[in-house]
Amino acid sequence: MLFSLLTRWQVKGRENVPSQGPLLVVANHLNLADPPLLGVSLGRKAIFMAKEELFRSRFSAYFIGSFGSFPVRRGKLDREAIRQAQQVLADDTALVMFPEASRSRAPSFSQLSLARR
Numbered sequence: 196m197l198f199s200l201l202t203r204w205q206v207k208g209r210e211n212v213p214s215q216g217p218l219l220v221v222a223n224h225l226n227l228a229d230p231p232l233l234g235v236s237l238g239r240k241a242i243f244m245a246k247e248e249l250f251r252s253r254f255s256a257y258f259i260g261s262f263g264s265f266p267v268r269r270g271k272l273d274r275e276a277i278r279q280a281q282q283v284l285a286d287d288t289a290l291v292m293f294p295e296a297s298r299s300r301a302p303s304f305s306q307l308s309l310a311r312r
Contacts, residue, residue: 204232206236209236209237209238212237212238212239214238214239215239215287216287217283217284217285217287217288217289217290218237218239218284218288218289218290219284219289219290219292220233220237220241220289220290220291220292221291221292221293221294222291222292222293223293223295224293224295229293230243230245230291233291234262234291237289237291239289240263240288240289241288241289241290241291242262242263242264242265242283242288242289242290242291243259243262243263243264243265243290243291243292244264244265244267244276244279244280244290244291244292245259245264245265245266245267246266246267246269247266247267247268247269249264249266250266265279280292
């Protein structure tokens with residue numbers, strides 16, 4: 196609701212997001228607001244694969260972990276993160292990841308579009 200009141204937030208294509216079953220959401224990371232915006236835009240529970248550095252501080256680990264997010268070690272084969280990702284999908288939950296592993300260098304935040312591929 197906060198995003199709706201303070202921004203011109205639009206979601207296009209929400210009808211393409213299945214309401215149940217496993218779902219893998221892969222997105223570009225343009226802004227710090229991307230994870231919460233994407234989470235509320237999906238209209239269903241989503242678990243985020245997040246960089247391990249976000250779990251180093253007690254506060255951020257608690258905050259991010261309370262949403263069910265789990266850490267991934269970037270630049271290495273992280274078997275535990277792969278197992279957790281498989282479990283999220285096996286539990287018929289949406290798994291969200293940002294494969295660029297960091298925010299894009301030239302962000303141009305405009306609108307969120309959800310499309311079925």
